[in-house]
Amino acid sequence: MKYQTYLIDLDGTMYRGKDKIPEAKVFIDNLNNAGVDYYFLTNNTTKTPQQVADNLTNNHQITAKPQQILTPSLATAAYIQNMFGDDIKNHSAYVIGEYGLKSAVFNTGIKLNEVDPDVVIVGLDYDVTYHKFELATLAIKRGAFFIGTNADTNLPNERGLVPGAGSVISLVETSTQQKAHYIGKPEREIIDFAVKARNFDPKKAVMVGDNYNTDIQCGINAGVDTLWVNTGVSTHEDIDNAPIKPTHQVESLDQWDV
Template identity: 35%
Template sequence: MTTPRPVHTWLTDMDGVLVHEEEPIPGAAEFVEALKASGRPFLVLTNNSIYTPRDLRARLLRSGIDVPEEAIWTSALATADFLADQRPNGSAFAVGESGLTTALHDVGYVLTDRDPDYVVLGETRTYSFEAITKAIRHIENGARFIATNPDASGPSTQGTLPATGSVAALISTATRRRPYFVGKPNPLMMRSALNRLEAHSESTVMIGDRMDTDVVSGLEAGLRTVLVLTGSTARDDVEHFPYRPTRVVDSIADVVPLVAELSGDADGGAADG
């Protein structure tokens, strides 16, 4: 965004950019409304695979942020999209919540604990020893190991929670098999979002709060990136990384005026970039 190239598509992270837990970050609602007014396609991205887009829309709406269901892209959806491309109509043993199981069902996958093609690990608040043991045995018997995202921990009002990456490490230690992580920082997550919108990387901006996931995956997918300082990465931390975002701003409120400035004529469409 140091050049006057127009932006035809916007991607943004959710946690740390639009909300903290269910508390809205000032400027988030205005940012989403500015995107709608611009006429440009956009997606809200999250590595959280627990919830379906419908669930997330309801949670955001309670925070005063009106994001259409079709404008939400989760690591569970990206994982299902990846599996449908790799092995159409396959089978999986899924360890996760409705966000993951619904996404797998929607692409034609059968969920089974009998000789599955894949073990798919997602986020859940109810990991069970029995389910993890089954996952380990399926992998030992030849199932391919996929995980929605590599986040080792996540926040809660009570403190840190173990996340997908921590449970993946447990299974990897037992099986000596590392999973393929689909979510950020894998640029595949960004590319799947671009494909969903039929958008071009050259005319797309990614907004995030983490240098090690949002910014690096955006950079590797060829996007311009904006780092907001309302989440995980502090301003002083930016210089410690060997790569830089295109722009650093205090919060999503600082991006609101950029939407109209950089979007240009909405008649250009997302595919003109």
């Protein structure tokens, strides 16, 4: 099947941290040459779409524009805008996360509140402290709605598999004894957001990624075809043991006929 839209993971699929995956550039060049639409559907909430696009373009020579970057930060911002039924400026949030997440959330007009916010949003934070966890825990215990950006326990980079947002969120889940409402992959919510935001047919789209538990499971949950590439987290053994197999499998993306 020739797909009209590609939803493409970043870490482990387009690059590994600062390390290039040369076949990824070939794949994107092939999409451009074929005139096929593509978006980068990442669980990374630390950077803005502009920063993600700049990294792809400048450091990996992969053509990308900010409007092609879709993140849990953007999907979370869209989610909270529909949460309350009135003006979002009447409500408040506390956020653990980097600038990419905070800018998306607070650009909605929601106010910062560290004590008794309406919603607590937790994502990856490179400078997370006990005090931040304390504020989040107490706010959720007071009744704040608890959102987790994504459940990734680890991120693949040039050093190996480092802690991901899910590791940070799980600490708050443990301290509050509450499960977060997750937005990013593998939840279908982020693909539903992408479909609405970019107006494409999910039946003619394919989710591309290296991680069965996030990328591939996200496509399965959303009823979108999937393409697993063996360049990151999941192994052949993982795929062999998976109850639902990816629609397609390749060793590297230059093998894929767009």
